Amino acid sequence: MLPARTPQRRMLTDETGSAALEFIVVGVLLLVPLVYLVLTLGAVQEQTLGAEAAARHTARVIGQAPDADAAASAGDAVLASVVREYGMDPDAVDVGISCRPATSRCPDAGATVIVTVRTSVSLPFMPPLFGLDRIAAIPVEAQSAQKVSRLWGSE
Numbered sequence: 558m559l560p561a562r563t564p565q566r567r568m569l570t571d572e573t574g575s576a577a578l579e580f581i582v583v584g585v586l587l588l589v590p591l592v593y594l595v596l597t598l599g600a601v602q603e604q605t606l607g608a609e610a611a612a613r614h615t616a617r618v619i620g621q622a623p624d625a626d627a628a629a630s631a632g633d634a635v636l637a638s639v640v641r642e643y644g645m646d647p648d649a650v651d652v653g654i655s656c657r658p659a660t661s662r663c664p665d666a667g668a669t670v671i672v673t674v675r676t677s678v679s680l681p682f683m684p685p686l687f688g689l690d691r692i693a694a695i696p697v698e699a700q701s702a703q704k705v706s707r708l709w710g711s712e
Contacts, residue, residue, distance in 0.1 A: 596681045601695055604678040607643030608650075608699035611636055615652070616672040619664055620703030628664060632672075651675040657702075666709040673700045 618635045622628035632654075640647050653673040656663035664670045677694035684690065 593681065600681060601678050601697070603643060604645060604676055604697045605699070607639060607645045608674045608676055608697050609701075610643065611639040611645075611650070611652070612672045612674040612699040612701035614639055615654075615674075616670050616701040616703035619654070619670050619672070620705045623709075625662070625664065645676055649676050664705050664709065666705060667707045668705050669702050670705055671700060671702045673698065 614635045615632050618631045619628040622631050636650075636652060637647070639645075640650055651674070653675075654663060655671045655673075656665060656668040657671060658668065660668060675696065675698045677691075677696050679690045680693045680695070683693050
């Protein structure tokens with residue numbers, strides 16, 4: 558004859574309702590990192606697209622400007638517009654402009670203007686405590702080139 562199940566023994570072997578609890582615990586443990594990963598990748602993608610657009614449009618405007626003064630003002634306006642459109646921090650955006658072949662003036666007729674835009678993406682929910690937001694930032698860089706007309710600057 559089998560021994561009768563006591564209430565204490567039945568409670569130890571009875572698994573009724575534990576699947577829902579396990580599903581909730583494991584779901585939360587897997588869902589929270591997954592949501593954070595999606596937020597992080599979204600922020601990096603947004604800043605990458607912003608840096609690429611800033612470099613491309615700034616190089617194009619500088620290359621198509623009629624002279625150096627118009628190139629500088631149009632380049633600054635386009636850069637400010639793209640930074641605002643993509644929600645980038647204007648203080649964190651670093652822009653470098655160079656020309657190939659290197660001449661005393663940049664841009665110059667016949668040269669290739671190369672615009673490099675650098676910024677960094679802070680991880681979501683990273684506190685600015687002890688500079689953690691700067692330490693845990695992901696650097697983003699984009700570069701674009703535009704050929705300047707041989708007749709650039711001539712009237």
